[in-house]
Amino acid sequence: MSNEIRLKPGDTIGILGGGQLGRMLSLAAASLGLKTHVFCPDPSSPAFDVSFTHTVAPYEDISALDTFAASCGVVTYEFENVPGPTAAHLASRVPVRPGVKALEVSQDRLSEKEFLRSAGVAIADFATVDSNDDLEAALNRLGGAGVLKTRRFGYDGKGQVIIRTADDAKGAFDKIGRAPAVLEKLIPFEREVSVIVARDVDGTCQAYDIAENHHENHILKTSTVPAQVSPSTASTARDMAERIASSLDYVGVMGVEMFLSGSGTEETLLVNEIAPRVHNSGHWTEDACLTSQFEQHIRAVAGWQLGSGSRHSDVVMENLIGDECDRWPAVLADPSARLHLYGKAEARPGRKMGHVNRIKPKSI
Amino acid sequence: MSNEIRLKPGDTIGILGGGQLGRMLSLAAASLGLKTHVFCPDPSSPAFDVSFTHTVAPYEDISALDTFAASCGVVTYEFENVPGPTAAHLASRVPVRPGVKALEVSQDRLSEKEFLRSAGVAIADFATVDSNDDLEAALNRLGGAGVLKTRRFGYDGKGQVIIRTADDAKGAFDKIGRAPAVLEKLIPFEREVSVIVARDVDGTCQAYDIAENHHENHILKTSTVPAQVSPSTASTARDMAERIASSLDYVGVMGVEMFLSGSGTEETLLVNEIAPRVHNSGHWTEDACLTSQFEQHIRAVAGWQLGSGSRHSDVVMENLIGDECDRWPAVLADPSARLHLYGKAEARPGRKMGHVNRIKPKSI
Numbered sequence: 001m002s003n004e005i006r007l008k009p010g011d012t013i014g015i016l017g018g019g020q021l022g023r024m025l026s027l028a029a030a031s032l033g034l035k036t037h038v039f040c041p042d043p044s045s046p047a048f049d050v051s052f053t054h055t056v057a058p059y060e061d062i063s064a065l066d067t068f069a070a071s072c073g074v075v076t077y078e079f080e081n082v083p084g085p086t087a088a089h090l091a092s093r094v095p096v097r098p099g100v101k102a103l104e105v106s107q108d109r110l111s112e113k114e115f116l117r118s119a120g121v122a123i124a125d126f127a128t129v130d131s132n133d134d135l136e137a138a139l140n141r142l143g144g145a146g147v148l149k150t151r152r153f154g155y156d157g158k159g160q161v162i163i164r165t166a167d168d169a170k171g172a173f174d175k176i177g178r179a180p181a182v183l184e185k186l187i188p189f190e191r192e193v194s195v196i197v198a199r200d201v202d203g204t205c206q207a208y209d210i211a212e213n214h215h216e217n218h219i220l221k222t223s224t225v226p227a228q229v230s231p232s233t234a235s236t237a238r239d240m241a242e243r244i245a246s247s248l249d250y251v252g253v254m255g256v257e258m259f260l261s262g263s264g265t266e267e268t269l270l271v272n273e274i275a276p277r278v279h280n281s282g283h284w285t286e287d288a289c290l291t292s293q294f295e296q297h298i299r300a301v302a303g304w305q306l307g308s309g310s311r312h313s314d315v316v317m318e319n320l321i322g323d324e325c326d327r328w329p330a331v332l333a334d335p336s337a338r339l340h341l342y343g344k345a346e347a348r349p350g351r352k353m354g355h356v357n358r359i360k361p362k363s364i
Numbered sequence: 365m366s367n368e369i370r371l372k373p374g375d376t377i378g379i380l381g382g383g384q385l386g387r388m389l390s391l392a393a394a395s396l397g398l399k400t401h402v403f404c405p406d407p408s409s410p411a412f413d414v415s416f417t418h419t420v421a422p423y424e425d426i427s428a429l430d431t432f433a434a435s436c437g438v439v440t441y442e443f444e445n446v447p448g449p450t451a452a453h454l455a456s457r458v459p460v461r462p463g464v465k466a467l468e469v470s471q472d473r474l475s476e477k478e479f480l481r482s483a484g485v486a487i488a489d490f491a492t493v494d495s496n497d498d499l500e501a502a503l504n505r506l507g508g509a510g511v512l513k514t515r516r517f518g519y520d521g522k523g524q525v526i527i528r529t530a531d532d533a534k535g536a537f538d539k540i541g542r543a544p545a546v547l548e549k550l551i552p553f554e555r556e557v558s559v560i561v562a563r564d565v566d567g568t569c570q571a572y573d574i575a576e577n578h579h580e581n582h583i584l585k586t587s588t589v590p591a592q593v594s595p596s597t598a599s600t601a602r603d604m605a606e607r608i609a610s611s612l613d614y615v616g617v618m619g620v621e622m623f624l625s626g627s628g629t630e631e632t633l634l635v636n637e638i639a640p641r642v643h644n645s646g647h648w649t650e651d652a653c654l655t656s657q658f659e660q661h662i663r664a665v666a667g668w669q670l671g672s673g674s675r676h677s678d679v680v681m682e683n684l685i686g687d688e689c690d691r692w693p694a695v696l697a698d699p700s701a702r703l704h705l706y707g708k709a710e711a712r713p714g715r716k717m718g719h720v721n722r723i724k725p726k727s728i
Contacts (some may be wrong), residue, residue: 009692011703027391030414032707033692050394051390052413195522287654290702294392297698308699312676312725326398328373332663335672338654341373341397354397361676 005095006201006303007073009033012052013301014072014094016059016086018045020342020352021278024286026051028294034302039068046343047078058277059086060179069093073284076252076301080106080276081153097201097301100253100275105248109151109182112273119247121271124259125185132173138183139169140264148172150179160218162186173331186204187270189259193227196282197241198253201280201303205245207238208289208309209319211281213257219350223317225288229260229352233267235347244274253297280319280352287338287357288315313359336360369459370565370667371437373397376416377665378436378458380423380450382409384580384706384716385442385642388650390415392658398666403432410707411442423450433457440616440665444470444640445517461565461665462616466640469612473515473546476637483611485604485635488623489549496537502547503533510552512536514543524582526550551634553623557591560646561605562617562660569609570660572653572673573604575645575681577621583714587645587681589652590728591626597631608638617661619643644683644716651702651721652679677723689717700724 007013013029015022018040024034026047035052038045041059048054055066065086069075074095077087080103086102101133105115106123114125127138129148139146144166150159159179161172164186174183197207212227213220220236226232241256255275261268282293291299299306318326325347330338341354371377377393379386382404390400399416402409412418417435421428429450433439438459441451444467451464463562469479480487491502493512503510508530514523517649523543525536528550537545556579561571576591577584591598605620619639626632646657655663655671663670684691689711695703705718 009689010707010709023394026395027414030387030391030707031704033707035413035707049399049416050414052393126531174697295702305693306698307696307702310699312723325373329669332671335674336654339673340395343374343394343397343399345374355548361677 007034010072011035011073011302012037013180013298014068014075015047015051015077015078015081016040016075018042018047019078020046020344022047023050023342025076025078025278025295025298027294029298030296032295034298037068037071039064042081046347049343059083062276064087066093074301076297077103078277098250098254098276099248102248102250102254106274106276107152109154109273110180113182116271116274117242119244121243122269124187124270124272126143126182129173129181129183135169135173135183139163142183142185146183148176148181148183148187150176150181152179158218159287182236187261189261189270190263191260192257192272193229193237193260193269194223194255194257194281195237195241196253196255196279196280196285196293197238197245198300198306198309199242199245199250199295200300200306201251203246204306205242206306206309207241208282208285210234210237211284213281217350219319219321219352220280221319221321223271223310225284225311225315230264230267231258232275233269237269240271244271250276252276253278253282253293255281257281274315277311281317283340283355284315284317284357285309285317286340287312287359290343291305312362314361314363315357315359318356318358319352320354320356322349322351322353323347328354331356334358368667369438371398375399375437375666376401376435376490377662378403378432378439379411379415379442380404380446381442382406382411382418383442384410384708386411387414387706388658389440389442389662390640392656395664396659396662396666398662401432401435403428408709409664410415413707423447426453429453429455430704438665438667441467442641442663459687462614462618463612466612466614466618470638471516472705473513473518473637477546479611480608480635480638485606485607486633488634490546493537493545499533499547500535503527506547506549511550512545512546512547514540514541514545522582530608532652542615551623551625553625553634554622554627555624556636556642557593557601557624557633558587558619558621558645559601560617560619560643560649560657561609562664562670562673563604563606563609563614564656564664564670565615567610568670569606570670570673571605572646572649572657573675574598577580577645581714583685583716584644585683585685587648587684589648589675589679591630594628594631597624597633601633604633604635608635614640616640616664617642617646619645620650621645645681647704647719648679648681648721649673650704651723652677657663676726678725678727679721679723682720682722683716684718684720686713686715686717687711692718695720698722
């Protein structure tokens with residue numbers, strides 16, 4: 001549907017997915033006088049607590065989707081694995097932003113890599129793997145090492161095997177369930193950085209400052225801003241993110257993860273993957289910028305102008321995973337810290353329960 | 365009840381009153397993983413949109429109050445005119461914070477003035493007025509001029525008459541409905557300032573930076589921080605606010621309005637009134653401090669430690685009153701501005717519909 005649809009205060013934004021991202025999007029919408037309608041199959045979705053209304057139904061329930069679409073001026077999503085038919089059905093009734101193309105591209109690592117190449121941004125060399133023979137050929141071409149990743153449904157390190165030796169390669173394709181996959185060349189990256197970029201319906205882009213990310217057990221642990229990178233690398237990263245958003249005719253906020261290797265004037269960036277939604281590595285924006293990524297996404301999908309994403313403070317975001325959320329009293333006692341909890345009842349291992357932003361005066 | 369009760373994430377805070385203050389308190393609670401239960405007789409209360417649950421009932425409905433109290437770990441309020449019996453009934457079942465004493469004192473201008481005097485803070489001279497004779501005597505004593513104010517239920521200039529001449533005095537008591545009143549000495553104040561102060565269950569106080577307020581038609585229009593006052597005045601104002609909070613054994617956030625006369629080393633502060641709740645002149649904290657007044661109040665009433673109220677930016681808060689909320693597109697276009705709308709359906713004249721915080725880098 002047309003980019004011309006713009007909401008007014010009091011209108012409703014539909015959100016597919018009721019996790020913490022949907023919750024924080026709902027809170028941001030409420031601050032702007034907008035309502036949200038959260039659609040999620042899970043009856044204990046944390047976003048329901050703060051949304052104007054919600055629907056509990058499977059994503060395949062056409063009747064529920066129709067009722068949902070009729071109640072919303074625009075629909076967005078908090079996760080990239082929205083089933084294709086769900087997105088297509090909704091898009092026939094109401095504008096879906098960021099849009100169906102962004103979902104298609106990001107749901108399949110192969111499509112994503114082909115798209116990124118066509119957009120002219122640098123990525124690690126890769127090969128498709130649909131069999132053990134493919135894997136052997138791919139390893140031969142990429143220097144005997146690589147990361148084997150399923151094309152679909154991978155996250156937080158799931159559906160991935162690192163191959164450094166011939167031994168690693170044995171059974172690797174079985175380990176990922178013999179699912180269609182890609183082998184990415186193993187690059188000696190030193191650090192992961194990410195850029196959160198927003199694009200509005202008029203095509204104006206705005207990228208936040210680059211963040212440096214640290215993972216534990218394949219799950220994001222901290223994002224630090226400013227990242228320790230050269231000014232030209234920071235500028236290149238933002239340009240790459242804006243180019244990706246523009247190439248997708250994207251509307252909303254997107255997370256772009258990149259590998260950074262080398263240092264100083266030798267720094268090199270390769271785009272790892274994109275997430276067509278607000279992103280965990282952008283949670284720092286909530287306490288270090290006037291406009292958070294959540295507000296920015298809501299503004300964009302509402303058809304409104306973007307806000308300023310300029311940063312007023314330095315910040316380190318730390319995820320609270322599993323029972324780390326029990327540390328909330330210590331977080332409250334730290335005068336530099338702001339606590340964010342997602343209202344989830346059960347602190348299962350590996351579950352994201354909240355995060356902390358620790359801020360200090362802006363250095364650069 | 366005891367100050368010892370401390371909530372855990374996932375617990376529920378009851379809020380009496382469903383206006384924009386209750387709404388912003390609910391949003392702050394949700395960010396901390398706390399739930400809110402909003403109690404308000406008005407079925408179209410804006411706070412209902414974002415609260416976990418709500419009750420529509422009169423404040424006198426004992427059965428509804430009992431059900432409400434049973435669902436909450438602690439109860440707070442967004443307005444000072446909570447009926448005394450309502451507060452007392454709830455307090456017999458659940459901790460009510462800031463507390464019944466703060467309500468009693470602030471609901472009656474005479475009690476408030478007597479309390480402020482006893483707390484040792486400077487206020488304008490005043491006299492009680494229960495009749496025309498009282499008014500005449502009061503005017504004689506206070507120099508022939510003053511502001512006549514009803515003891516109860518005055519706000520935004522309602523229930524007030526300014527008397528500068530003998531003509532003004534005629535019929536003044538009738539104008540305020542012959543209600544019990546006080547006459548305040550008319551002081552040549554140049555400016556109004558306010559301090560938002562928080563106090564936790566352990567008695568720790570924290571005052572935000574002093575704000576300078578500008579009114580139009582007796583309704584707050586802007587609050588500017590930093591205020592243009594001497595450092596010693598700023599320090600005195602914060603000390604006075606902390607002294608007031610401590611004298612009331614207060615738990616939560618309180619607004620303290622003061623008149624400022626003179627300039628430089630001749631600046632003099634007189635406390636005008638206190639509001640035992642989050643306050644319109646503290647809305648700037650949301651975008652210029654790590655911890656907003658709303659989060660600070662939630663932390664205090666939950667029995668948690670206060671957060672840092674230190675300011676990272678300069679800020680001017682502007683209220684959007686009546687149809688001024690139609691200016692939202694211009695606010696979105698201003699990169700220094702953050703828009704806050706309250707989700708109210710109808711923009712009646714004089715109704716607070718939203719506010720804007722315009723920030724810039726911190727000067728002092």
